[in-house]
Amino acid sequence: MQQYTRLQTVIANIPYSIMILLGAVIISLGSGFSLAGLIGATGYILYGIAGSAWTMIFICPYCAYYATRSCPCGYGMLSARMVRRGEGSCFSEKFRRHIPVLVPLWFIPVICGGIALWFSPSWVLAGALLVFSINSFVVLPLVSRKHSCSECPQKDDCPWMSVGIRKDNQRLTA
Template sequence: MREYTRGEVFRANLPYGVMVVLGACVIAACVGSSAAGVAWAGLYVLYGIAGALWVMRFICPFCAYYNSRGCPCGYGLVSARIAQKGEKTCFSEKFKRHIPVIVPLWIIPVLCGGYALLRGFSLPLLVLLVLFVADAFVILPLLSRKHSCAECPQRDDCPWMGQRGGR
């Protein structure tokens, strides 16, 4: 099993981090640069962090990379600190059950940004929204498929990879 360096783990997590930051910026731009805008953006960032922890707690214990440096995103080592190992055969079931918890991270900024743009055009908001969509729906999935998923021993059983055939 290949072991990943801290630099590789950082690069693997960068698109998700960028997505969360851009999503927060979209939300703040929609609400305005008021205390409410900052608060909603902050809640979105907290949701992004909680979403990653949720994956580590409820999906990663069932992964073949649990508690190893073989996990491309580094979640396997963190997961071992917060959850006990589960059965690898349950990975697909756990993935299907828990991944919907983080899906709104991809949807909320698009809905907020789209609605705000319908109410009144804003070039800065449009730019933020385009950057968010490019990162969340193109860059992040592409890098996941080519980097993390391509080398995963569970890719054939993965609900996400199995449907998209990105081997």
């Protein structure tokens, strides 16, 4: 397994960090930087941090990268400082069970920004939403699949990598 440097780990986390920061900007912009919007943006950032911690606590202990520098995002090493290793054979089950906790992070800014645009159109907010969407729905998944997931020893058993694959392991075509 490849060993990742700290720089590579930082680079692997950039799309997620951008998603969280842009999401907070969208929530703030959408509220006109009101107190409620700033509180919402702060809550979103805390949710993003909690989502990473949730992953480290409930998914990473079951991963083959646990406690190694082979984890591209560095979560495996951090997870080892928080919780004990789990049974690796149930990684897929744990991933499926816990990943839905993170899914709202992709949609909260889109919903908040969309509502704000409906009531008060703004090119700045529209641009932020566009950049957020490209980063969150295109760049982040591509980085995950092409960088992190492509080298993963558990990719054959991973729900994320099996999207678009039938039960008989044949890729679906358009």
